[in-house]
Amino acid sequence: MTPHSKTNPERLPMTADKKAFLLSIGTADAEPGLIPTTRKSTAGPSAGSGGSVFISSGGHRVRLSLDPDSPIKVRKTNTDSETVIVTYLDEPIVTGKIESVPAHCPEQAYINLSEKCIYNCKYCTVPLLQGHTKSKDETLQIIREAFDKGNGSVSAISITSGVEESPEGELNRVLELMPELVKFGVPIGISIYVTQDGAQKLKDAGVSEVKFNVEAASAEIFENVCPGLSYDDVFDELKNSVAIFGKGNVYSNLIVGLGETDDDVAETLEKLAKIGVIACLRPVFENKLRKGDCFMERPSKDRLMKLYDLQKRICEKYDLHPEKSKTMCSKCGGCDLVPFADD
Ligand code: SF4
Structure with missing residues (x-):
């Protein structure tokens, strides 16, 4: 995996522990317009789910399935248009970037x-x-x-x-x-x-x-x-x-x-x-x-x-x-x- 943001430190960088937490939930609700249009997942257990978002932060990457009912929210920050903030029940957890997806996942x-x-x-x-x-x-x-x-x-x-x-x-x-x-x-x-x-x-x-x-x-x-x-x-x-x-x-x-x-x-x-x-x-x-x-x-x-x-x-x-x-x-x-x- 490419170390995504180590040269550009985020305010709340992802860690293995935070990634494990996000994976334990597995879903996120993203602000409209944040997610680049991609094909829906057609492979494996999550096939047919309503798309996903890839967030990179602190050299880690996480993929979350989009779900409007998720307790994880992905929103723009005020600081710059590129950075998003990920919250759980309104508690900030991670700041990072949304990755673009050429076909199914980043970089592949x-x-x-x-x-x-x-x-x-x-x-x-x-x-x-x-x-x-x-x-x-x-x-x-x-x-x-x-x-x-x-x-x-x-x-x-x-x-x-x-x-x-x-x-x-x-x-x-x-x-x-x-x-x-x-x-x-x-x-x-x-x-x-x-x-x-x-x-x-x-x-x-x-x-x-x-x-x-x-x-x-x-x-x-x-x-x-x-x-x-x-x-x-x-x-x-x-x-x-x-x-x-x-x-x-x-x-x-x-x-x-x-x-x-x-x-x-x-x-x-x-x-x-x-x-x-x-x-x-x-x-x-x-x-x-x-x-x-x-x-x-x-x-x-x-x-x-x-x-x-x-x-x-x-x-x-x-x-x-x-x-x-x-x-x-x-x-x-x-x-x-x-x-x-x-x-
Ligand atoms: S390529 Fe990435 S997004 Fe696709 S199933 Fe594997 S880990 Fe998940």
Whole structure:
């Protein structure tokens, strides 16, 4: 993640602790006109929510889903037009800047190819929304526009996808794009479902980093929330991918708030780190469309900080460096605390 504002100190800089607090709420109400027009999120659990705001401050970045009922408010300050103040129940917490978003997140062209899914992970709204699948031309057009809009700031292409027909179909969709994507000359990160020999094919096509998501911190929770998918297949593919991409170039989202214990999280983090995989500890997003479909409880600030400290110790033990990530979520850092980048 780029250190955003260290040369231009804010009155109330964000800290890891403040970021954890903002993440524990996860939403914000922003003053009209403050948010640059962006496409709505079409990927993962927060798909279909009403847009988001990225705030950078004190070298940290946070992404909050827009919600007019949120207790977090983002308002202009009187001092200058660029600075915003973030309050919780009228109490000022952070001052910072709103970041522009070339495509999905700052500094990347991050594209979701298939906004639909044949699976039905119970915390995710993509299967309910059954949206659009982007064509190759459409995807390339969005990426070109992101580079134009980014004015030199876009330093990675990241691709994710639901599953329109089959995981192999999504792999092929990515492989067809790759000859065009490599021409942009930036690192490329891919996060799709596990397929036979998929990691090797992605590597051969010029991909720099991959992500396969374990999602849950125990096999039991995974079986309950991701019916039809295999926890073991994900771990096998992660291990295989490290052999292909190298330690520290393979990632996995681990959702916190699905009913797991901290010991479950510690055990899974250690299991991932041991095979050279960097985890993104993602607070569960309780999308209204998924209310009651499975246990979801947004983790508290204290829990997020405890798990952040734990993850840093595990990264140190296995010499993993999420702060050096070149693509996807560990580079962005909007939704998670990223070890060492958020110190
Ligand atoms: S952390 Fe990942 S999911 Fe969140 S905004 Fe950044 S790229 Fe998107």
